[in-house]
Amino acid sequence: MLQYVVRRLVYGLITLLALSIITFTLLQNTGGDPLDRIKANPRIPQETVQQMAEFYGLDQPAPKQYLTWASNFVQFWNYPTAWGRSFQGPQQVQELVINRLGGTARLMFTALGLAVMIGIPLGIYQAIKQYSFLDQATTTFSFVTFSTPIFVIGIGLQIILALKLEQWTGVKLFYTSGMNSTNYGDLSFGARIGDTLQHLFLPAISIALISIATYSRYQRASMLEVLHSDYLRTAKAKGLSQRNVIVKHALRNALIPVITLISLDIAGILGGAVITETIFGWPGMGRLYIQAIGINDWPIVMAVVMLIGFMVVVMNLLADLAYGWLDPRVRYD
Amino acid sequence: MTDRPGPAADKTPSQLAMDEAEGLAVEPVTQWHLFKARFTRHRLAMLSAAVLGVIVLLAVFADLLPLHNPTEQLEDETGRIVNLFSPRADYPFGTDQIGQDVLARVIYGGRTSLTVAGLTGLMVASFGTLVGSIAGYYGGWVDTLLMRITDLILSLPLLPVAIVAAAWLREAFEGREALSLAILLGTLLWGTLARIVRAEFLSLREKEFVEAARAAGARDRRIIFRHILPNAMSPIIVNATLVIGIAIILEAALSFLGFGVRPPTPAWGQMAANGGRLAVGGSGAWWLVLFPSVALITTVLSVNFLGDGLRDALDPTQTIERK
Numbered sequence: 012m013l014q015y016v017v018r019r020l021v022y023g024l025i026t027l028l029a030l031s032i033i034t035f036t037l038l039q040n041t042g043g044d045p046l047d048r049i050k051a052n053p054r055i056p057q058e059t060v061q062q063m064a065e066f067y068g069l070d071q072p073a074p075k076q077y078l079t080w081a082s083n084f085v086q087f088w089n090y091p092t093a094w095g096r097s098f099q100g101p102q103q104v105q106e107l108v109i110n111r112l113g114g115t116a117r118l119m120f121t122a123l124g125l126a127v128m129i130g131i132p133l134g135i136y137q138a139i140k141q142y143s144f145l146d147q148a149t150t151t152f153s154f155v156t157f158s159t160p161i162f163v164i165g166i167g168l169q170i171i172l173a174l175k176l177e178q179w180t181g182v183k184l185f186y187t188s189g190m191n192s193t194n195y196g197d198l199s200f201g202a203r204i205g206d207t208l209q210h211l212f213l214p215a216i217s218i219a220l221i222s223i224a225t226y227s228r229y230q231r232a233s234m235l236e237v238l239h240s241d242y243l244r245t246a247k248a249k250g251l252s253q254r255n256v257i258v259k260h261a262l263r264n265a266l267i268p269v270i271t272l273i274s275l276d277i278a279g280i281l282g283g284a285v286i287t288e289t290i291f292g293w294p295g296m297g298r299l300y301i302q303a304i305g306i307n308d309w310p311i312v313m314a315v316v317m318l319i320g321f322m323v324v325v326m327n328l329l330a331d332l333a334y335g336w337l338d339p340r341v342r343y344d
Numbered sequence: 345m346t347d348r349p350g351p352a353a354d355k356t357p358s359q360l361a362m363d364e365a366e367g368l369a370v371e372p373v374t375q376w377h378l379f380k381a382r383f384t385r386h387r388l389a390m391l392s393a394a395v396l397g398v399i400v401l402l403a404v405f406a407d408l409l410p411l412h413n414p415t416e417q418l419e420d421e422t423g424r425i426v427n428l429f430s431p432r433a434d435y436p437f438g439t440d441q442i443g444q445d446v447l448a449r450v451i452y453g454g455r456t457s458l459t460v461a462g463l464t465g466l467m468v469a470s471f472g473t474l475v476g477s478i479a480g481y482y483g484g485w486v487d488t489l490l491m492r493i494t495d496l497i498l499s500l501p502l503l504p505v506a507i508v509a510a511a512w513l514r515e516a517f518e519g520r521e522a523l524s525l526a527i528l529l530g531t532l533l534w535g536t537l538a539r540i541v542r543a544e545f546l547s548l549r550e551k552e553f554v555e556a557a558r559a560a561g562a563r564d565r566r567i568i569f570r571h572i573l574p575n576a577m578s579p580i581i582v583n584a585t586l587v588i589g590i591a592i593i594l595e596a597a598l599s600f601l602g603f604g605v606r607p608p609t610p611a612w613g614q615m616a617a618n619g620g621r622l623a624v625g626g627s628g629a630w631w632l633v634l635f636p637s638v639a640l641i642t643t644v645l646s647v648n649f650l651g652d653g654l655r656d657a658l659d660p661t662q663t664i665e666r667k
Contacts, residue, residue: 026499034505037512158589158644160596160613163637166620170633174624187624282503286597300504301601304511312508319501327499 019331023324030320031084031313035077038309045069045098045307055101066095067310080313098308107299108314114190114295118284121215123273126222131269133223134230138238138265139257146231153224161283165217165290172213186210188292214291218283222276229272234265267337274330278323382657389653392646399643403454412445414452415608419443431631438631441622444608446615450635453610457592457640460525460611464591467530469584472537473573479538480545481568491542498535506532506594510603521605525598529591537583544576578658585651589644596640612640 046064049055064070068079086093087105094104137146156164169187177183186192192206237243238261246260285297292298296315303311335341363369384390402409412418418426418439425443429435437446479490509528517524548554549572557571596613598604605611607618619632 022495026496029496030500030505033500034508037508041508041512041515154645154648155641158593158648159637159641160593160600160616162597162600162620163616163633163641166616166624166633167637169624170620170630174626278501281501285503285507286600289601301507304507305602316501316504316508319504323499323501 016328016332019328023328026324027317027320031081031317032077034313034316035080035309036073038307038312039073039076041304041307045309048306048308049098049100052100059096059101063096063098080310084313084317094314095310097303097311099303099306104310104314107311108296108318111294111296111299112318114293115281115284115288115297117190117211118214118218118287118293118295119277119280121211122218122222122280122283123277125215125219126226126276127273129219130223130226131230131266134227134269135234135257135262135265137227137231138234141235149227153228156220156224161217161221161286162290164220165214165287168213168217169290184209185213187213190294214287214293217287217290218280221283222280225276226269226272230265230269233268234261237261237265267334270337271330271334274326274333277326278319281319281322379657383653386653386656388649389657392649392653395642396646396650399454399639399646400458402451403458406448406451406455409451411448411451414444414448414610417443418445428629430629437635438629440615440619440632441629446631446635449610449615450612450639453612453615453636454639454643456522456605456609456611457595457613457643459522460529460595460605461588461591463523463526464529464533465584465588467526468534468537468587469580471530472534472583473541473580475534476538476541477545477568477573477576480542481549481564481572483546487542490538494535494538497532498539500532502532502594503597506598507601507603510598514603514606521609525595525604526591529594533587533590537580537587540579540583541576544579545572548572548575578655581658582651582655585647585654589647589651592640592644592647612636612643616640 046060046069049063050060066083068076071079083093083095091103091106091109094108096102097104097107133149137143137149140146173183173185173187176185186209190207190210192198192210195203195206198206243256243261246256251260281297284295285300287293288295288297289301296318299311300315303309303315360369412435420426426435426439427441427443429439431438435445435447437450439445440449475490475494479487479494506528509532510525513524513528514521517527545568554567554571557567562571592612595604595611596616599611599614600617605614607614613636615636616633619629619636622629623633
């Protein structure tokens with residue numbers, strides 16, 4: 012077991028290493044001189060520009076620059092200066108990224124929560140009432156959602172649930188941009204919660220819809236498999252109530268594959284966040300990432316890619332461990 | 345012997361004629377017949393194949409259709425540019441913010457999007473099959489090495505890497521965005537198919553017919569491509585079909601973020617994205633979002649249903665009676 016975890020951690024590190032080399036190489040060959048922008052900014056003294064060129068080793072060959080970046084990057088405890096300055100201005104990369112981490116986390120966990128709370132019960136219901144109207148409708152919904160790019164979902168929700176709804180009813184139920192209103196500081200506690208939810212709902216549900224479709228499909232399939240198993244027939248034959256059979260016997264086993272799926276879905280949700288944050292002007296890592304690529308601010312791009320890669324690696328490992336813990340038949344060797 | 349209906353190939357023409365006269369003729373049922381019988385039962389897949397066929401034909405023969413030039417700023421009789429016209433008789437899908445005909449752009453955009461997706465599917469099918477069959481057939485350190493690389497590709501966060509790579513490719517392949525996007529998506533998406541093909545090869549290489557081929561003196565290349573591969577075709581076809589759907593969606597996502605196909609060349613994702621920005625900005629031009637989105641979703645939905653139908657129809661362990 013311990014051996015397994017150690018081996019998986021080593022593979023994870025190799026993945027992150029490869030990810031960093033690939034991304035770094037691609038970024039080196041993209042865009043012009045990253046210093047152009049900061050040199051053009053009159054408010055930034057020449058010494059700062061000089062310091063940055065030195066910090067990143069910009070006059071060095073690319074492999075040397077990579078090593079410089081990597082050795083700085085792993086010293087993350089030297090907050091906030093460890094990752095150097097952004098090429099956009101005076102801010103520290105570490106500060107910028109960490110500040111945006113909260114926004115992405117809020118979006119990610121809300122989407123994940125919505126997907127779990129809607130997708131799993133939906134799948135269970137579909138399996139119990141197989142071929143019912145709701146089962147067929149959910150299946151259709153799942154197929155359509157799988158086939159729709161997330162930005163089309165986001166834009167569609169903005170147009171229908173925010174713009175058109177306000178036009179037709181005069182009620183502003185949802186906001187299409189930002190994390191909070193500008194007057195957030197003046198609001199009472201209750202109003203603050205309302206304001207937060209009004210901003211959060213549309214981007215979160217845009218990400219969640221695809222996950223809801225995925226989870227309900229898997230939950231339905233895994234529940235159906237369990238419902239047709241021998242031990243469940245035994246449970247029914249013993250005269251247990253329908254409720255007991257489903258909740259105590261079927262559900263426990265039917266949830267196992269879906270729990271693994273959810274941990275593996277984190278990469279998808281983070282990818283969705285990159286797009287959704289752009290649509291909804293959400294101050295998260297994803298939007299920072301897209302802005303940074305556009306102007307070749309590569310220290311930020313690297314930092315965000317590595318954080319996302321790290322989360323994906325950790326969640327993959329947790330998924331495998333959770334699977335072994337929940338299903339005693341699984342052996343690690 | 346002759347009075348029992350046996351394999352038609354063993355009989356002389358006169359025997360066959362006699363069989364026919366006596367009502368004993370045997371019509372051979374091939375894999376193809378079974379496939380056709382199963383596939384035609386899958387109504388949704390049949391419909392999807394038809395829809396997809398129409399979309400592909402429209403894209404291929406777009407030049408022959410009486411359409412406006414998709415990249416021309418159109419003007420009315422008075423010389424005014426017809427920007428943001430809502431759908432009407434002469435512009436059934438309306439016009440966009442710079443006066444281009446949306447119908448023409450949707451049809452030509454299909455050409456771009458389908459080219460990217462089709463090339464990606466081809467790349468994934470050939471590269472994934474090659475890697476998977478070599479790994480599965482030879483095993484040992486070749487297998488370990490190839491599968492480590494495959495796992496690595498599969499464990500990369502897809503979208504962030506795709507964005508960085510697209511930003512680079514856009515400069516490296518200036519003006520040939522469709523090709524560069526297909527190369528990018530093909531490189532990122534072959535992993536799953538390689539794993540599937542490897543699993544097929546692992547089990548097939550132990551079968552008697554492979555041993556027989558080897559005993560007959562067939563070389564590795566012949567065994568891989570002539571004996572094993574035809575038996576592993578079903579999952580390859582199904583996966584390549586599904587990859588086409590994924591590629592259309594990813595191309596759209598990259599175009600939305602500004603790393604895909606650039607205007608004036610039309611592509612569905614890019615049209616929906618730019619139209620969407622305008623619509624949310626308050627232009628009310630719903631037709632700019634709706635038509636390209638519907639074209640895109642219809643295509644991907646058809647591809648997915650087709651993949652589903654192919655999966656059911658190509659599975660030789662299934663009987664025709666099922667469902």
